[in-house]
Amino acid sequence: MFRFSLKAFAPSLIFDRLSAMTSQSQVGQFVAQPYKYGFVTEIETEKIPKGLDEEVVRLISAKKKEPEFLLDFRLKAFRHWLEIKEPNWAGLDYPPIDYQDIVYYAAPKQKSKKNSLDEVDPKLLETFDKLGIPLSEQKRLSNVAVDAVFDSVSIATTYKEKLAEHGVVFCSIGEAVKEYSDLIKRYLGSIVPINDNYFAALNSAVFSDGSFVFIPRGVECPMELSSYFRINSGDTGQFERTLIIAEEGSSVSYLEGCTAPMFDTNTLHAAVVELVALDDASIKYSTVQNWYAGNEDGIGGIYNFVTKRGQCRGARSKISWSQVETGSAITWKYPSCILQGEDSVGEFYSVALTNNYQQADTGTKMIHIGPRTRSTIVSKGISAGHSSNSYRGLVQIGPKAFDAKNYSQCDSMLIGDQAAANTYPYMRSQQPDASIEHEASTCRISEDQLFYLQSRGIDFEEAISMIVSGFCRDVFNQLPMEFAAEADKLLALKLEGSVG
């Protein structure tokens, strides 16, 4: 059984216990705990000027010394992007994004080729130390390999050699383009095509870096893999790209964490994640998203427009998404599964918490194509403050998906009387035998539940976080060990001051 310290692994979750609340009326005045990862690293960066046109796309590609095929990929995507419109069906409310006011490439200045960690700027190592992700040989986590991405570039990946002994490849996308160009050619854009949607097209044109994972046939990845994304510059968009390929009979568990400094402007983050599972392969992808959410008045914060999709290409393959979404001013994200192989399985377990003026529109798509495909959706939305939190999910059963099964459960919890929760389940079935089950509920924390816990010596804040984490139990149970306990604490932290 593996065991790792999440304190170190997911720094966004580190939580200082605040002194117990002494009076209920104090709660209303209680100022939310400041975001702990809001610091900026002073480091010389190489930035290209703001703005986006074909020249910028070419420049990014040139800076990364990319092969021709990738430049073509980017240009195609860019030309497509120019012709389409930003989607507005999610009903998210934000001022228009000025795409010419964004820097599309920023990289900390350092030697172009880093052969070892000794050559990485100590300031960068320090930053990740501070975030709780030590990268150096002596301090790094013993059973988690980490790819650390700072603004547009991957600065270090740990345990590469050890993984290589098992044939596992874990490196930055940039490196994979050079070393494993066949795999990149074959899979990049094959699950999320460049014309999939506005933000995916943008990402395909300007993506900077991200992680690449390849698990060869029959290999069970010997350790947890994780990427840690850090946005540092205020005016730089982050467009990372992740590709995970699990060959026949292989398995991997991958974790993703994110933080950003506090700026009073909004930063755009438009990532694309593609997963492919071949016959009997399984991929578990867990996310803890704690991008800066803006302040109590809704000023600043990350705009998070993400396309995540997994393809169960092989028979009996399985892809499982678990996410704990607590950050960002705006979240637009629908990790999906294309269940193509017969008997393949898709899962989506989600906790989304919004507070203050955050807006989240998140959910999943389960596309059943192959026979006897099964999917499970468990979504828990918690809305506090003036926030709005929507679940939007599609279950589609194609004509050949005989005996397909889906089970969906979408629960919302409202805290206070200014928050909003919505559920938009879409179901389309072309298969009369399919079994689709959908349950939904909305609740509030009741005064009597709170009083019950309080009358057993548990203080008000802790009572709230106990009830909320009880509400999220089904999802937390799906997270890797210890991760769940820390996720509890993150929720508690985020909720502080939300009830008065």
Next chain:
Amino acid sequence: MICSDAPVLIEICDLHARVDDQPILNGVNLTIKAGEIHALMGRNGSGKSTLSKVLAGHPAYSVTQGSVRYCGQDLLTLQPDQRSRIGVFLGFQYPVEIPGVSNLEFLRVSTNARRLEKGQEELDTFAFEDFVQERLGLVQMDPAFLDRSVNEGFSGGEKKRNEILQMALLEPLVAILDETDSGLDIDALRIVSAGVNQLSNAENAILLITHYQRLLDLIKPDYVHVMAAGRIVRSGDKTLALELERNGYEWVDQGLKALGTT
């Protein structure tokens, strides 16, 4: 057990409380000393549960007059969680369900909160399991209930046993048990009563809210009080309960009429 020089644990003076604008408690007076067992009886709606919740600090009720002193301090200024930590316990008439929250973990957090207040060290999960196993015996509760969510799907009787288990873990100085006997079958009633008797000692006190003599046959009260229209209208020893069993509450109405309130 009455002992005239025992310290006073709780002293309720002229307590008035309302919910919204509706007065419910209209001048309750009651003093409880260490070692005593008091029974509180009275018709449905007379204010017994309200009194217990006001003592525990339920936010829905506001105290408009009077005072409550507990071990020499003003109880009414304290938050509900502080009241619990210093030894006031309310066994609920209707314990609520809290989905997804592990009963075991809840009991542990709660027990540790009280232990810290008393200057005892916190129990880790292993030490707590030993402690809870020992206390489970007191109410003969199946350990399987520890692995479930707090009260979720428990039968009425199981919820009540869980309440007494909490009392056994928290070792309060004043335990208010609101109709703990309702919902219990004869065997369960015996077991729970035996548990409460074992927990009762010269340092603590119990306020039993009940409608039935059968409970008072098992847990013998030193005093019996009758509540009507939000105040205690009569107090006596255990023979008062027998008198109520025979004659019902009609005489209370007569008495209230004489007082000019109904």
